[in-house]
Amino acid sequence: MIGAGCSGSFQRARDIFGRSGLSVQKQQEVIQFLFHPDLGSLNILRNGIGSSPNSTRDWMNSILPVCPSxxxxxxxxxxDNDDSAQLALSQxxxxxxxxxxxYADAWSAPGCMKTVGVDSEGGFLCGVRGTNCSSGDWRQAYSNYIVQYIRFYHDLGIQIHAVGPFNEPDYNPITYASMLSDGFQAKDLMEVLYPTVKASFPNVQVACCDETGARQGRTQLYELQKAGGSxxxxxxxxxxxxxxxxxxxxxxxxxxxxxxxxGGGAWNPHWDVVGHMAEGHNWALYMHNAFVNADTSAxxxxxxxxxxxxxxxLIQLAGDSYQVSARLWAMAGYFRFVKPGARRIEASSSVEEVYVSAFENTNGTFAIPIINAARFAYNVTIDLNGVKVKTATPYLTxxxxxxxxxxxxxxxxxSFTALVEARAMKTFFLH
Known part of the structure; x- marks a missing residue:
């Protein structure tokens, strides 16, 4: 397991730092709610690697203001030592x-490197199969571009953990930076990008490919592997x-x-009121399914x-006020207790409405999040299968x-027996 996180891309980090009136005191409170290990407990920040010529609301500045021919x-x-306020949020x-x-992720290469000539409107990176750009093969130039972004942060004392060259390459939104690719074309880029990153920053992880869904991701992974990119x-x-x-x-x-x-709904801060997909209870179940069904690590x-x-x-800002959503508490219900490096271990429930997962931390402690989807409480008996612990501390959401x-x-x-309240998440921390 690695952790949980969020993004300040698309200029949204500027909102946190007062663009719409949030005071310095409340800026600090919002950041504490998100990232303090005893509050939201998020430990991953996804930065957008900009490719655009300016900073309208959903655009991010390129580090190459003048694109060569x-x-x-x-x-x-x-x-610019700002990076659409992502630098300040990282710090x-x-x-x-x-x-x-x-995690530094690019939505697109700069426009000069693509078939469409702009960083929006989709298009393909010149040099991958299926393209025939008169300007040439831009795969190495784009790889160097990503490495330079890492270097700018490195020179300021901030280590980038992972980089990715795509965001939703199976989708063309037209209005903001985007770049299309299938798995075969991704292989053509990755065969240049991967060694280029490792040559300059051996410890930086290289990620691919941020498709719009898990099924779409499995398809693109199959293509990437079929092309020799495993x-x-x-x-x-x-x-x-x-x-x-x-x-x-x-x-x-x-x-x-x-x-x-x-994405399309009105602000919903609730845990469980109307059963909306954005409510915290459902968010906890989505995370459970990702961890248990797909072995997802973050x-x-x-x-x-x-x-x-x-x-x-995760937090709504309005002038000099803010409201925290229950989705953040669902994430904290896992990652306040499941620490980076933990391993998910086998866990099962005999009750259909009760979802259980279990994690062993590197220091020998355990976290067992249990989600009760029923509308009545359950007394559950947790059998640790011979594992001895001194204390089981529950945390209720x-x-x-x-x-x-x-x-x-x-x-x-x-073993121990404990109550898990209706429509609740209760994480047992064993130590």
């Missing part, structure tokens, strides 16, 4: 958690918009769910926070509790 350059890179998150992981990535990434993670990905490498939110929400009436953010510590439960030998 050929892959030979010149490449006059520049960094703030790291101040709360020095082990914070930064060893050209370290992490396989997907989103959950188009399809759910119903079964494992056909790779021994980690898979991460790196973006999802309702789970990221779309935006961290934004000044908007929709529910794309429901309509009235946000990962609230409850009274310790007595452990008898290697």
């Amino acid at each position: 050929t892959p030979d350059g010149p490449f006059n890179y520049t960094f 703030a998150a790291l101040s709360l958690n020095p082990n914070m992981l930064i 060893e050209l990535f370290d992490i396989y990434t997907y989103h959950s918009y188009q399809s759910d993670p119903e079964r494992p990905f056909n790779t021994p490498k980690q898979n991460w769910q790196t973006e999802w939110a309702d 789970y990221l929400h779309w935006q961290c926070a934004e000044n908007d009436t929709g529910d794309n953010g 429901d309509n009235n509790h946000n990962v609230s510590r409850m009274a310790d439960v007595a452990v008898h030998g290697s």
Whole structure:
């Protein structure tokens, strides 16, 4: 297991830092809610690697303001020490958690490197199969571009943990940066990008390919492998918009769910009121299914926070006020207790409405999140299969509790019995 996270891309980090009136004090409170290990417990921040010529609401600045006409350059890179406020958000998150992981992901290559000549409107990277650009093969130039972004952060003392060259390459939104690719074309890029990244930053993980859904991701993974790209990535990434993670990905490498939110709904801060997909109780179940069904190691929400009436953010900002959604507490119900490096271990439930998973941390502690989807409470007996622990501390999340510590439960030998409230998530921390 790696952790949970969110993104400040598309200029939304600027919302956190007061673009719409949030005071400095409340900026700090929002950041604490998101990233403090004892609050939201998020430990992954997904930055967008910009490719656009300016910073309208959903665009992110390119580090190559003037695009050359050929892959030979010149490449006059520049960094504004702001990065659409993602730099400040990265620094703030790291101040709360020095082990914070930064995943830098590109929505597109700069326009000069693509078949359509702009970073929006989809198009393909020149040089991959199926393209015939008069300007030449831009795969190495794009790989160098991504490495330069890593270097700008590195020079400021911030280590990038992972990078990816695509965002939803199976979807063309027209209005913001996008770049299309199938798995065969992804292989053509990855065979250049992977060694280029490793040559400069051997410890940076290379991710692919952030498709719109898990099923779409499995299809693209099959194509990437069929083309000979099985060893050209370290992490396989997907989103959950188009399809759910119903079964494992056909790779021994980690898979991460790196973006999802309702996207089209009104702001919903609730745990369980009307059963909406964005409510915290359902979000906890989505995470359970990803971990148990698809062996997913990390789970990221779309935006961290934004000044908007929709529910794309974990926290809604409105002038100098904010509201925290229960989705954040669902994520904390896992990752306040499931630490990076933990391994998911076998767990099962004999009751259809009760969902259980279990994780062993590297220090020998255990986390057992249990989700009761029924509308009545259950007394559950947890059999630890011979594992001896001293204490079982439950943390309750429901309509009235946000990962609230409850009274310790007595452990008898290697089992204990405890109440799990209706429509609730209760995480048992065993130590």
